Amino acid sequence: MAAQRSRRKRPSMNDVARLAGVSQTTVSFVVNNVESANIPPETRKRVWKAIEQLGYRPNAMARSLRSSRTHTLGFISDEVATTPYAGQMIQGAQDAAWEQDNLLLLVNTGADARLEEAAIETLLERQVEGIIYAAMYHRSVSPPSIIHEVPTVLLDCFIPDRSLPSVTPDEVQGGYTATETLIKAGHRRIAFINNKDDIPATRGRLAGYKKALADYHIPFDETLVQIAGAGPSGFNSYEATYQLMHLANPPTAIFCFNDRMAMDTYQALHRLGLSIPDDVAVIGFDNQEIIADILRPGLTTVALPHYQMGWWAAQHLLQLIENIDAPAPSSPVQHTIACPLVLRHSV
Amino acid sequence: MAAQRSRRKRPSMNDVARLAGVSQTTVSFVVNNVESANIPPETRKRVWKAIEQLGYRPNAMARSLRSSRTHTLGFISDEVATTPYAGQMIQGAQDAAWEQDNLLLLVNTGADARLEEAAIETLLERQVEGIIYAAMYHRSVSPPSIIHEVPTVLLDCFIPDRSLPSVTPDEVQGGYTATETLIKAGHRRIAFINNKDDIPATRGRLAGYKKALADYHIPFDETLVQIAGAGPSGFNSYEATYQLMHLANPPTAIFCFNDRMAMDTYQALHRLGLSIPDDVAVIGFDNQEIIADILRPGLTTVALPHYQMGWWAAQHLLQLIENIDAPAPSSPVQHTIACPLVLRHSV
DNA sequence: ACGTATTACTAATAGGTATTAGTATAATAT
DNA sequence: ATATTATACTAATACCTATTAGTAATACGT
Known part of the structure; x- marks a missing residue:
């Protein structure tokens, strides 16, 4: 034994x-x-x-030497460890790959471009049939050009020229859903505490917020949109909430850019002696389970579909590989996955 | 392009x-x-x-066909996604593997024993040189016996008969460190709110707590040890804290089994109008960053060394592989990794 | 009875590399 | 001038499997 x-x-x-x-x-x-x-x-x-x-x-090696199919996908990411979501993306990708008898060969590089190229080189030497290039937070990336040698899908990131297929969260729909949820709960004065960095999430969620208001014939009021940073220092969601609640006509609901900010908002409302959701409804974004579960009342929020994105990436990649000899190389699909609402008790 | x-x-x-x-x-x-x-x-x-x-x-496949060295390790786990720590373990393992030009072939199985065996079979077909079998929460596992066909290291888990090398957190040292930290801050009435499940963490941390008390000549007082569940239902850390603080001779410091419980303890102390750390010091365990950062004051806690465990597992596995033809198959090492103290402001 | 079809196999090869055992030529030693 | 050695290569083979093109024996049809 x-x-x-x-x-x-x-x-x-x-x-x-x-x-x-x-x-x-x-x-x-x-x-x-x-x-x-x-x-x-x-x-x-x-x-x-x-x-x-x-x-x-x-012996799978000997087999693939003849067939030139390795049933292996490369999964490369720059920061697997640092976020609690990474595991979900990997798991989604792994599940989809496994369903079709493929496995994931994992590499991660600490954002060091040189290392990144070496990593891809290694994956190619190992004859991966395709690569999932994963980042975090729906950001813009610029992978080394060598990656174009093999079918590739970008996961939770994109490149400006859109020359590679990608899968990202549907920020607009997410913002829309959050806002609509508040509207349907009867609110008409809805604030949005947005994030200060200029990233797709910031713009997307704002767009969704505006669109929902428009669809329900609620005039957009600029004073209800605050821009805050995260964390304890600087102008944060706590202060933003204070400002909002001191408006002449304060909101009855607040949509926070993310759960972390929602937490600060909770604190501010608490300090102001306002009850959630009776006096003010709050909705977050990201569904960081720990935060959302911990807050009292439980935070209603919009989830980032990390598992599904991972799943889609692998699944789409396998499809690309299957149809690699197919006719029209139509322009790379930029897929977007809906952010589902997670109901708890803050609305 | x-x-x-x-x-x-x-x-x-x-x-x-x-x-x-x-x-x-x-x-x-x-x-x-x-x-x-x-x-x-x-x-x-x-x-x-x-x-x-x-x-x-x-072509790495062709190469390894001749050399019978694939420079590939299998990483199998039952629940990658569900915990925020998984990524760190994977990253640790990947980094150690990469340092020696190895890659990780990833598989995860939903605790379905049948699937698990199939997964290992697949890894073996792909000629992995060794397997890291990862679980979570330092638990007892029973991998299919087929795993013995190849060098294997257990990560954050163990098997009762100790027939495979394993790496787990040093719970005793962790409990000791937490307690000692409180002692060194001047406390002598130190409570411990333990977890109710009978797992190594429960026993180990208690042992560490007792040992520290003994080393500093503080008599062990049974009334200072509470056993609580996590989460909102049942007898939890919130209530345990209440009970402790209503003792005739209440503690001046509380060591909580984990950060989640520490959070409830914070709430209870808050409700009691006691200030942290001036009236009561609190120390947690796990270093769940989100919780520890969020709490005010920041929670001093003991970290679970997930990254290091992953790193050690891969590193040790590679060593086993290298010395596979070596003389004495000494009994499989059960390695333990220190849980470092993370200082914030609650002590 | 003879040609054809079926059954039950096997020999040979390709796939890409690493390695061993050469070989042919040039340079050096005596 | 001949033997030895170093230089600069190459032919052949093994690793393990999948596949194509067979072959030998039997069964079948008329």
Whole structure:
């Protein structure tokens, strides 16, 4: 029962063939269940018995050397560890890959461009059939051009020239959903505390917010939109909430750019003696489970579909690989995945 | 610049050889920088030029077919996604592997034993040189026996018969460190709110707590140890804290089994009008960044060394692989990694 | 009885590389 | 001038599998 000592040569088809008294070809036919070769049941049995006896296992390397299909996807990311979402993206990708008998070969590089190129080079040497290039926070990336040598899907990121397919969260829909949820709960004075960095999430969620207001014939009021940073220093969501609640006509609901900010908003409202959701409704974004579960009342929020994005990336990549010889190389699809509402008790 | 269309055959050493006007053997010598073959500089240059020109890249599959070294480790886990720590373990393992030119082949199985065996089978077919079997929360696992076919390291888990090497957090030292930190801050009435499940963490941290008290000659007081569940329902840390603070001789410091519980303790102390750390010091465990950063004052806690454990697992596995033909198969090492203190402001 | 079809296999090869055992030529030693 | 050695290569093979093109034996049709 001890771990195997010594790199004992694993048995090959030839060993099986010898033991079963047939040719290697026959073993191959039996193993792969080739119908066209008429192997009678007794022979099959004999071969399987030899396989069992020797503990034979096909060698995927040798196999792919012939077929030039490795059933392996490269997954490269620049910061797997630092966010709690990374695991979900990986798991989504892994699940989709596994469903089609593919595995993920993992590499991550600390945003060091040189290392990144070396990593991709390594993946290519290992004959991955495609690459998932993952980043975080829906940002703009510029992978080394060598990546174009193989089908690639960008995960939670994009390149400005859109020359590679990508999958990102639908920020606009997310902002829309959050806002609409508040509207449907009866609110008409809805504030939005946006993030200060100029990234797609910032613009997208704002666009969704505006669109929802427009659709429900609520005039857009600039004073209800605040721009705050995250964290304890600088102008943050806590202060933004204070300002909002001191307006002549204060909001009855606040949509926060993310859950972290919603937490500060909770605190501010608490300090102001206002109750959630009775006096003011709050909705967040990101569905950071720890935060959302911890807050009282539980934070209603919009989730970032990390698992689904990972899933889609792998699934789409496999499709690209399958159709690699197909006719029109239509322009790379920029896929967007809906951000679902997660109901708790803050609205 | 578009992604490569059509599975164009990649150039091989033979193609390079033809272009450079040498034999495949010579190309191999040049590529691998074999000293014993006396290839003069001009010839080398000619070969490299041909390589460049064709965009030749060695084929790792073919290479490992001959050498039977794949430089690939399998990483199998049952629940990558569900915890924020998973990414760190993976990253640690990946970094250590990468340092020695190895890559991780990732698989995860939803605790379905059948799937698990299939997954390992797949890894073995792909000729991984070893397997990292990862779980979460330092638990007892029972991997399918097939895993013994290849060097294996257990990550954040163990098997009762200790027949496989493992790496886990040093719970005893962690509990000791937490307690000692409080002692050194001047406390002598130190409570411990333990977790109710009977797992190594529960017993280990308690043992560390007791040992620290003993070392500093503080008598162990059973009334200062509470057992609570996590989460909002049942007897939790909030209530435990209440009970502790209503003792005739209440504690001046509380060591909580984890950060989640510490959060409830914060709330209870807050409700009681006690200030942290002036009236009561609090220390947690796990270093869940989100929680620890959010709490005011920031929570001093003991970190679980997920990255380091992942790193050690890969590193040790590679060592096992290297020494696979070595003499004594000494009993599998059960390694333990220190849990470092993370200072914030609650002590 | 003879040609054809079916059954039950096998030999040979390709896929890309690393390595061993050469070989042919040039340089050096005696 | 001959033997030895160093230089600059190459031919052949092994690694393991999948596949194509066979072959030998039997069965079948008329």
